[in-house]
Each structure stands twice: as structure tokens, then as C-alpha cells.
Amino acid sequence: MKAARVSVYLGEDHPIYLEGLVRAFRARAEFEVVGSSGDGRQALDEIRSLAPDVAILDENMPGLRGNDVLAAIKRDGMPTRVVMLSASVDSAVVFRAVANGVSAYLTKDSDRATICDAVAAVARGQTVLAPQVQAGLAGEVRLREHETRPALSPREHEILEQTASGLSAPDIARELQISTATVKTHLRNIYEKLGVSERAAAVAEAMRRGLLE
Amino acid sequence: MKAARVSVYLGEDHPIYLEGLVRAFRARAEFEVVGSSGDGRQALDEIRSLAPDVAILDENMPGLRGNDVLAAIKRDGMPTRVVMLSASVDSAVVFRAVANGVSAYLTKDSDRATICDAVAAVARGQTVLAPQVQAGLAGEVRLREHETRPALSPREHEILEQTASGLSAPDIARELQISTATVKTHLRNIYEKLGVSERAAAVAEAMRRGLLE
DNA sequence: GCGCGGCTCCTCCGATCGGATGAGGGCACT
DNA sequence: AGTGCCCTCATCCGATCGGAGGAGCCGCGC
Numbered sequence: 001m002k003a004a005r006v007s008v009y010l011g012e013d014h015p016i017y018l019e020g021l022v023r024a025f026r027a028r029a030e031f032e033v034v035g036s037s038g039d040g041r042q043a044l045d046e047i048r049s050l051a052p053d054v055a056i057l058d059e060n061m062p063g064l065r066g067n068d069v070l071a072a073i074k075r076d077g078m079p080t081r082v083v084m085l086s087a088s089v090d091s092a093v094v095f096r097a098v099a100n101g102v103s104a105y106l107t108k109d110s111d112r113a114t115i116c117d118a119v120a121a122v123a124r125g126q127t128v129l130a131p132q133v134q135a136g137l138a139g140e141v142r143l144r145e146h147e148t149r150p151a152l153s154p155r156e157h158e159i160l161e162q163t164a165s166g167l168s169a170p171d172i173a174r175e176l177q178i179s180t181a182t183v184k185t186h187l188r189n190i191y192e193k194l195g196v197s198e199r200a201a202a203v204a205e206a207m208r209r210g211l212l213e
Numbered sequence: 214m215k216a217a218r219v220s221v222y223l224g225e226d227h228p229i230y231l232e233g234l235v236r237a238f239r240a241r242a243e244f245e246v247v248g249s250s251g252d253g254r255q256a257l258d259e260i261r262s263l264a265p266d267v268a269i270l271d272e273n274m275p276g277l278r279g280n281d282v283l284a285a286i287k288r289d290g291m292p293t294r295v296v297m298l299s300a301s302v303d304s305a306v307v308f309r310a311v312a313n314g315v316s317a318y319l320t321k322d323s324d325r326a327t328i329c330d331a332v333a334a335v336a337r338g339q340t341v342l343a344p345q346v347q348a349g350l351a352g353e354v355r356l357r358e359h360e361t362r363p364a365l366s367p368r369e370h371e372i373l374e375q376t377a378s379g380l381s382a383p384d385i386a387r388e389l390q391i392s393t394a395t396v397k398t399h400l401r402n403i404y405e406k407l408g409v410s411e412r413a414a415a416v417a418e419a420m421r422r423g424l425l426e
Numbered sequence: 427g428c429g430c431g432g433c434t435c436c437t438c439c440g441a442t443c444g445g446a447t448g449a450g451g452g453c454a455c456t
Numbered sequence: 457a458g459t460g461c462c463c464t465c466a467t468c469c470g471a472t473c474g475g476a477g478g479a480g481c482c483g484c485g486c
Binding site for chain 1: 328
Binding site: 153154155156178179180181182185186189 | 431432433434435436437
């Protein structure tokens with residue numbers, strides 16, 4: 001016996017690309033396009049009421065990002081499976097999607113057969129990750145695991161900011177109305193948390209970790 | 214009397230988007246699609262031999278970026294006019310395209326009518342810039358005018374990198390087999406170029422400008 | 427109540443920093 | 457031939473840095 005047709009919803013803000021997707025799915029009898037939108041907010045609303053089998057979402061949409069729509073769908077406990085489509089392969093974005101329970105993550109330069117096949121696989125409960133995505137994801141996971149966020153205290157963060165602005169310890173002491181000795185103590189603690197032993201390196205490390213700027 | 218049909222060449226690496234473009238142009242009798250490719254290098258070769266009236270290029274293509282193809286076409290002195298299509302609006306990319314003599318710069322979320330009309334206008338010798346693009350361009354021009362890119366020399370960049378790694382001037386001197394005095398001179402020049410007066414601030418500023426990391 | 431972490435402060439010291447200033451060689455563009 | 461940039465090196469000096477090693481106070485959680 002044959003299963004019912006797979007209902008799909010398309011969230012994609014580029015009209016031409018959307019048109020291409022619609023045509024691709026219409027060309028295969030096992031799919032049924034039940035709706036589409038170029039706005040994340042509207043897409044989420046319609047997905048909630050239509051409850052399609054699969055929602056294909058572009059990460060870059062006005063209103064809500066694909067990942068936000070994904071998160072909302074999963075928070076609701078809906079059975080709708082989500083396929084993310086993204087032009088770039090940003091490891092952080094991929095990571096978030098996977099963490100949120102995405103069923104497939106494909107790049108937008110995939111051809112129609114690849115996309116349709118992936119959606120079919122997702123409808124059967126499988127998970128599909130594009131090869132380019134897998135590499136980035138592995139790196140991201142490794143990164144997050146043994147990083148264990150040192151998390152600077154508010155005071156330390158404040159002092160590191162001033163240091164990055166070029167202020168010396170005495171400068172900062174005046175600025176914060178504390179003694180130079182205290183500033184130096186904070187700096188030493190910052191160095192330890194960041195695994196460095198000097199101002200410039202601390203600033204570089206902090207910026208790489210997104211703690212600064 | 215009516216002019217001859219406008220021959221267009223399409224450089225676009227997303228199969229689905231390319232398909233959409235081809236369909237859009239075929240639907241209007243005044244255009245004739247003479248070729249297409251998803252690879253920048255191949256696109257340039259074919260444009261050189263086909264000499265279309267207008268070449269529509271995606272900025273993000275494997276082989277050669279849209280801007281590189283544009284530069285090559287203009288370097289050759291070809292009469293082919295170029296329309297750039299880009300998903301993101303990166304001011305630096307827009308600036309380069311305009312500097313290279315692009316005839317139109319559109320975003321990929323434009324609808325088919327907008328794109329086709331722009332190409333028709335370009336064929337008549339007009340220049341078209343999408344609204345989102347104009348704002349960024351204005352900003353970029355302003356930026357370049359009174360900023361005059363400090364652009365660190367290779368040696369300076371090298372020394373700044375080591376500084377960001379936590380090395381002291383004597384350390385760097387040993388590393389690079391030069392005297393400490395020279396390292397300090399380079400550092401002072403770096404400070405001046407970046408508008409700071411201290412290592413940590415230099416590192417912070419360099420990272421913000423994308424010179425580091 | 428006891429511990430832990432955050433915040434505060436102290437001294438002593440050698441190493442390093444940044445400012446000021448000067449100078450010479452190499453290479454490219456004009 | 458001259459100009460400008462890059463790279464090189466030097467000296468002198470006061471200010472600052474980072475390391476080492478203390479210490480006390482407060483608030484939160486167990």
C-alpha cells in the first residue's frame with residue numbers, strides 16, 4: 001500500500017527561489033504544497049494552523065529567522081518536521097538548528113532532486129544533513145565541549161572592556177573609584193580564566209570568544 | 214521601429230534560482246537567453262565568446278566571484294553590460310562592483326518583474342541600483358573618503374599577530390630575528406595607524422576592523 | 427555555620443612599555 | 457633624481473606591567 005501524500009509548507013523570502021521550490025514539489029505526485037510565505041512570522045502562524053507534515057524554511061527570512069520558527073514549532077510539540085535551507089553554512093546556525101531538533105539541513109545550491117528526496121526521507125522519519133553541514137557541525141560540537149565558558153564576572157568584564165579601550169590599570173582605578181591594586185587583581189583573575197598572561201592576549205582571546213565588542 | 218532582442222547570459226550557481234531566472238526571461242519576448250553557467254570561470258569564458266548584451270551574475274559563484282568576472286569583462290573593454298545579483302548587501306562588494314562599472318546591482322529577493330525591467334533598462338544604457346544597495350553604497354563611500362584605510366604593512370601585521378598571542382617585544386624580536394628596538398618601532402607605527410596608543414587597544418581595534426583573527 | 431566566589435586592598439620587584447628622537451638602507455613610482 | 461614607504465636599529469626615561477604572596481569583607485547556598 002501507498003502512504004498518503006506528504007503535505008509541505010514553504011517558508012522562503014526570495015520569490016524566484018520560492019517559485020522554483022513550488023514547481024519542484026508540484027512536479028512530484030507524492031507531495032502536496034499546502035502553503036508558502038516569505039515572512040517568518042506569517043510562516044509560523046500558517047504552519048501552526050495547517051500542521052503540515054514537513055515545513056521547509058529558509059534561515060534568512062524577515063519577521064522570524066528559520067531557527068526561530070523551528071524553535072517555536074518544537075516548543076509547541078507539533079509533529080511537523082522541519083527542513084532548513086540556508087545559503088551559507090554558518091556552524092553556529094547549524095548547531096542551533098540541530099539542537100532544536102531539525103530533521104534536515106540543506107544548502108540552497110542543492111538541486112531539486114536532492115531537496116525533494118531529502119524531504120521524502122524526512123517524512124519517513126529520517127534525518128538528513130548536507131555534507132558541507134556535517135563538517136561544520138562536528139567542529140562546532142568539539143568547540144563547545146571543551147570550552148566550558150569561563151564566564152567573567154561583571155566586574156572583570158567591565159575592567160577587560162576598559163583595558164581593550166586602552167586604559168592602564170591606574171586609569172581604570174580612577175574610572176571605577178577603586179585602587180590600582182584591585183584592578184591588577186581583577187586582571188590577574190581574568191588572565192587565569194582566559195588562559196593567557198597578558199593584556200593584549202586577553203583582549204584577543206575575549207574577542208574570539210565573543211566576550212568583548 | 215523596434216530594437217533587436219536583448220541577449221542575456223546568466224551566471225548563477227543555485228540550480229533552482231537559475232531555473233527561475235531562465236523562465237522569467239523566456240517569458241518575455243524581448244529577451245533571448247544565450248547561455249548560462251553555475252561556475253564563474255566558465256561564465257567568463259562563455260561571455261567572452263558569446264558577447265551578450267547583458268550578463269547577469271551572482272556574486273557568490275565557485276570559480277570566480279561575480280565581481281572578478283565583472284572586472285575581467287571591463288578590463289577586456291567588452292560592450293557587455295553587467296547586472297550583479299547578490300543575496301546579501303555587503304557594502305564592500307557593492308562598492309567594488311560600482312567601481313568596476315556595474316550597470317545594475319540587485320538583491321536576489323527581487324521579483325522577476327523587477328529583475329527583467331532592470332535588465333531592459335540596462336540594455337538601454339541606464340544604471341539601476343536597488344534601494345537597499347544605495348544606502349550601503351553611500352555609507353561605504355563616506356567611509357572610504359575620510360578613513361583612508363590604514364592598511365598595516367606585512368611586517369606590522371605579523372608583529373601585531375604575535376602581540377595578540379601574548380608575546381612581548383623582546384619575545385617577538387627573538388622570534389623574528391630582529392632587534393627589540395625595531396619591534397617597538399613597528400608597534401608605534403601600528404598604534405598610529407590604528408589611532409590607539411597601547412597594545413591591548415591595538416588588538417581590539419584590529420579585530421573590530423577584521424585585520425586580525 | 428561554613429565554604430565559596432566575588433570584590434576589595436596591600437607591598438615588593440624585575441621586566442617591559444610607550445614616548446621622544448634620531449638615523450640609514452632598500453625599493454618603487456614618478 | 458627625488459619622494460615616499462617599509463624595514464631596520466639605537467638611546468634615554470619615567471610609567472606601567474605581571475608575578476608572588478598576603479589579607480579582609482560580604483552574600484549566597486548547603
